Amino acid sequence: MNRLVRAVLGLFAAPRVNMREDYEKVRRLQRQLAALPGPRVPFRETTVDDGTHPIPVRVFNPIERSRDDVLLFFHGGGWVTGNIESYTPACATMAELTGCVVVSVDYCLAPEHPFPAGLEDCLHIARLLLDEPGRVGVDDPSRIVLVGDSAGGNLAAVVSQQLHAEGHATPGRQILLYPVTHWDHDPRTSPFASVRDHGKDYRLTTHEVQDYLEMYVPDPQARKDPRIAPLMADDFSGQPDTLLITAELDLLCDEGEAYGRALEEAGNTVSLHRVDGALHGFITLPRFSRSLRQAYEVINAFLDEDAPTNSADTPDSAHTPDPGGTP
Template sequence: MDQAEPERRSPSTRLLRPFLRLFAAPRVNMREDYEKVRRLQRLAALPAVPRFRALDRTLVSRTSGESIPVRVFEPRERRRDDVLVFFHGGGWVTGDIESYSPACTTMADLTGCVVASVDYRLAPEHPFPAGLEDCLDVAATLLDEPRRVGAEHPDRIVLVGDSAGANLAAVVSLLRRERGLPGPSRQILLYPVAHWDHDPRTSPFPSVRNHGDDYRLTNTEVQDYFDLYVPDPELRRSPLVAPLLAEDLTGQPRTLLITAELDLLRDEGEAYGGALERSGNDVRVHRVPGALHGFIALPRFSRSLREAYEVINAFLDEGSSGSATAPRATRDPGAS
């Protein structure tokens, strides 16, 4: 969508808008209540965790020497050799392998892939770059030793993340290229955080102004997350926090970037997809109509979830053949 144009909403979206507001997140002061939110997320996830299909592993960080928990989920039926290395969302502050276990179980079943969920360190106890370092360490280990999670070759390792986790996946790919190291062949970025400014008065993105008050994620909540993750405002302009600001985006993995129509992060995510495309990367951008931020955690009967996995499975079906820098981009009409 051209950022200079007014946003165009479908008639169905306009009619659904009052109903969708019912699903807005409760207004909390994340800077004070993040521990309470973490506890509630874990409690909500407990009834849906199929423990018999998950195996807990531990990797030792090459940077900090700390242990990094990784939970490996087996699908009911394995249909692909790929292993999806998943970095969860939660604004770098909330979320963990417990609260995301239901979503990872769904991901494993609907893709037929093994999913390895990474329990990276969270802010404010461990601010930037601690969580990023953990994700880098796990990616390095699994790209060097893919059989540790059941992959036969590094090309079978696919980085996946949602929201802040998608930000981490994108930055891991950028840093692997910058350091001259082989990166993943593919990455799937779900409604990523790609920019640092989410103030409706100054943001360059219409979705920040149009969807920052009513729905699942708010401008205030994003600002709270940044305050906790990157306390120094100047550091927030680093490409390691805001990958859209990276000067060199060449040599990135084949990328599927999925956004949600009613998400304040929508436009910056699509802008990142466009920037990757202009740098000669193989990119597909897909916008899920009527979707809210965080839809990857919805029940399996959700229309938004089903549509996203149709696109994800089509992307995975293309395999890992071809160069990660081949300029073959596909852009869905809804994301134009």
């Protein structure tokens, strides 16, 4: 990359904030930005009670539904920021550009609710929809596709691993967008060159990732747990067909691709795609963004492939998307 391009991209570097002190300000700013006028698609809000607390869910219906798949989406934000409100523009775009119903989960955030609270919320919704796919208008659980970006990609990967470990039915496919898969983002000790090459100049910094991890998992020794760092798992078998998309100028690029290779080596079907010139978080950019358009070309091609057969028994069900109601 030449110096001019690097300088221009440097203008998009993450603000130098202390996330441990300023995460509430970041949350407020995200909500304000999400409220700006922009393309909208119909959505409906509901809640799912897991026996301890209600989990808000927002269901986006594309104006023209062209695919039967339902995308179960876990948002990014370092397990600390982001919610269904701030990700509404991105989910509206996802519904429109894929022609799929999108179900966005408002899982608990750290530091108020550290690990494993957010993960348990995501697991609960995934189990529910896989057991009762009629809640979201499909009769085949293999039509449920896990999708997540950044920390949400981490949660999607961990949910798939946990479901397999439990012997539970797994989704037919998963789409992991620049996921967090490792626990070490210190440029002095990380095994990944992208941490050293892109950890201080652009959209996401090593300091920011470290702040997020410290709030999500206060105990440093616990961060090597595969439920936090899925690349540390002993068993990568039995995972859904996977599309793993990384961003070239993202410090998480190498660890995301390493996770894809680990899945592939374990016998899973994996498609890896790196978006050239892209920064972390590009799935939230406006529709005219080149990075966003390229990613959705790849996502749609992946969704157009034949859905894998899920061996789980599938109950008869109605076709009105309603994760909070009765099938």
